Amino acid sequence: MLTAAGRQATRGLLFVGELSMLLFRAFLESLAVVRQGFRPVFRVYLKQVYFTGVQALAVILVLFLLIGALIITQMFNLAGTGSASLTGKVLVWIVVRELGPLLTAVIVIARSGTAIATELATMKINGEIDVLESLGIPAVRYLILPRILGMTTAVLVLTLYAEAVSVAGGFLTASLAWGVPLEQFNQGIVPFLTPREIGISFLKSLVFGLLVSTVCCRQGLSVGGSLTQVPQAGTKGVMQSLLLVFLLDVAITATLY
Amino acid sequence: MDAAVRFIDAVLDPVLKGADRSFEPGTISAVVTEGEDVSALLVRVLTGLTPLEEGQVLILGHDLVLLSKEKQGEVRRRIGIVFPDGGLISNLKVLENVTLPLLYHTGESRREIERRAIALLDRFGCGDVLFELPGNLSASRRRRVGFARAFAPDPEVIVYHWRAGGLDVEERELFLREAVAFHGDAPGRTTIFLTPHAGALAGAGTFPIVHLTRGRFE
Structure with missing residues (x-):
C-alpha cells in the first residue's frame, strides 16, 4: 500500500513537473514572439479569446445573474430585509471570493478545456504539429502560447463580468422583490469590495486560467497515434483541470484569508 | 558549390544504412523508396524532425538536428514540402493555410501576402474555396492547396512526397507540370521527388532517378 502511495505521489510530481515545463516553454516562446x-500568434490568441471568452459570455452572464438573485433571496429569507448590509457582505464573500473565479473556471473547463485538448490531440494524430514544425513554425509558439494566454485572458475577463453581473442580479432581486433601495444595498457591498478582495479574485482567475489551459494543452499533446486517444485526452484534461482548480482554490483561500 | 541536400553515411535503421548522396542546387531528382512509410520518414529526416542514429544530413549546408530552434526555423523556411494529402492545418481556412508561413516568416504586409496566396490558389484552381476549411474539400483540392502553400515562400529546396494513387491522369499531369515549371522559376532551386513508384513520375521529363534500396542510394 505504501508502495502504491509512493507511486501515485511520484506520478503526481511528474505531472506537475510536466505542466511546469510546458508553461515555462510557453513563457520562453513568448520572449521569442516579442523578438520576432x-x-x-496574435491571430490565434484572438481566436482563443473569442471562443473561450466571447462565446461563453452569455452563459456566464445568465448563470451569475441567477446566482446573485438566489443568494439574495436565500439571505433575505434567512435574515430578513433589515439585514441588507449583511446580505451584501455575504454576496461579496461568496461571489467575489469563491464562486466568481471558481465557477467561471468550471464553465471554461467544460466548454473550452475539452475543445483545446481534443483539437490538439486531433492535430497531433493527423501529423499537423509535424507539418507546422516542418514549415519552421514551432508548435509551442504557434499553438500552445496563444491558447494559454487567450484562455487566461478570457477567464480573467469573464470572472470580472460574472462578479459584476452577480452583484447586479442581487441588487435587482433585492430592489424588485423586497424594495431595498440602492443606498442600503450599497452599504453592504462597497465597504467589503476592497482592492484586496478584488486582487485575490484576480489572482485566483489568473492561476485558474493558466492552469486549465496548460493542463488541457498538455493532455492534447500527450496522445500517441490512435484516434481513440482523442476523447480520452478531452476527458483527462477536464478531470485533471477540475481537480487542480479545486485544490488550488482551497490552497489560495487557506493561505490568503 | 555546396550540395543543396547531402546525405553523409546516414544511418537510421532500417531505412538508411550508411546512405551517401548529394543533390546539387538547380537539379531535379527522384528518389524511389521502398514504400510510403519510407518516403514519410525521409521527409522527417530532411526537415530535422527525426534525428539520424549516425551520420549527417546537410540541408543547405546545415545539419538541422544540431541547430537551435530559431536556426532550424530559418532553414526550414527555405525548404518546401509537398505532402501527399496536402498536409493542411485543419482549423485554418484555405487562404490562412497558404498565408501562414508567409505571415510567420516574412515582414510583408498582410494584403501583399494574401494577394500572392490568392494568385497561387487561382493557379491551382482553388480560388473559389479561399474561406473553406480543409475538411470540406476533396482530396484533390487539399493536395492543390498543399502545392500552393509549399510554393508560396519561394523555397530553395522543394521536396515532393509524391503519391500518384487517387489522382486521375489529368491531375497527375497538372501537378507534375506545375512542379517542373516551379523548379524552373528560380535558378538554383533543388527539386526532389520521393515516391515508391518511379512510374508515378512518367511524363515529368528526364532527370536522374536514384533508388533507396536496403538503406543505400543506388
Missing part, C-alpha cells in the same frame, strides 16, 4: 513579431 507576433502577427500569426
Whole structure:
C-alpha cells in the first residue's frame, strides 16, 4: 500500500513537473514572439479569446445573474430585509471570493478545456504539429502560447463580468422583490469590495486560467497515434483541470484569508 | 558549390544504412523508396524532425538536428514540402493555410501576402474555396492547396512526397507540370521527388532517378 502511495505521489510530481515545463516553454516562446513579431500568434490568441471568452459570455452572464438573485433571496429569507448590509457582505464573500473565479473556471473547463485538448490531440494524430514544425513554425509558439494566454485572458475577463453581473442580479432581486433601495444595498457591498478582495479574485482567475489551459494543452499533446486517444485526452484534461482548480482554490483561500 | 541536400553515411535503421548522396542546387531528382512509410520518414529526416542514429544530413549546408530552434526555423523556411494529402492545418481556412508561413516568416504586409496566396490558389484552381476549411474539400483540392502553400515562400529546396494513387491522369499531369515549371522559376532551386513508384513520375521529363534500396542510394 505504501508502495502504491509512493507511486501515485511520484506520478503526481511528474505531472506537475510536466505542466511546469510546458508553461515555462510557453513563457520562453513568448520572449521569442516579442523578438520576432507576433502577427500569426496574435491571430490565434484572438481566436482563443473569442471562443473561450466571447462565446461563453452569455452563459456566464445568465448563470451569475441567477446566482446573485438566489443568494439574495436565500439571505433575505434567512435574515430578513433589515439585514441588507449583511446580505451584501455575504454576496461579496461568496461571489467575489469563491464562486466568481471558481465557477467561471468550471464553465471554461467544460466548454473550452475539452475543445483545446481534443483539437490538439486531433492535430497531433493527423501529423499537423509535424507539418507546422516542418514549415519552421514551432508548435509551442504557434499553438500552445496563444491558447494559454487567450484562455487566461478570457477567464480573467469573464470572472470580472460574472462578479459584476452577480452583484447586479442581487441588487435587482433585492430592489424588485423586497424594495431595498440602492443606498442600503450599497452599504453592504462597497465597504467589503476592497482592492484586496478584488486582487485575490484576480489572482485566483489568473492561476485558474493558466492552469486549465496548460493542463488541457498538455493532455492534447500527450496522445500517441490512435484516434481513440482523442476523447480520452478531452476527458483527462477536464478531470485533471477540475481537480487542480479545486485544490488550488482551497490552497489560495487557506493561505490568503 | 555546396550540395543543396547531402546525405553523409546516414544511418537510421532500417531505412538508411550508411546512405551517401548529394543533390546539387538547380537539379531535379527522384528518389524511389521502398514504400510510403519510407518516403514519410525521409521527409522527417530532411526537415530535422527525426534525428539520424549516425551520420549527417546537410540541408543547405546545415545539419538541422544540431541547430537551435530559431536556426532550424530559418532553414526550414527555405525548404518546401509537398505532402501527399496536402498536409493542411485543419482549423485554418484555405487562404490562412497558404498565408501562414508567409505571415510567420516574412515582414510583408498582410494584403501583399494574401494577394500572392490568392494568385497561387487561382493557379491551382482553388480560388473559389479561399474561406473553406480543409475538411470540406476533396482530396484533390487539399493536395492543390498543399502545392500552393509549399510554393508560396519561394523555397530553395522543394521536396515532393509524391503519391500518384487517387489522382486521375489529368491531375497527375497538372501537378507534375506545375512542379517542373516551379523548379524552373528560380535558378538554383533543388527539386526532389520521393515516391515508391518511379512510374508515378512518367511524363515529368528526364532527370536522374536514384533508388533507396536496403538503406543505400543506388
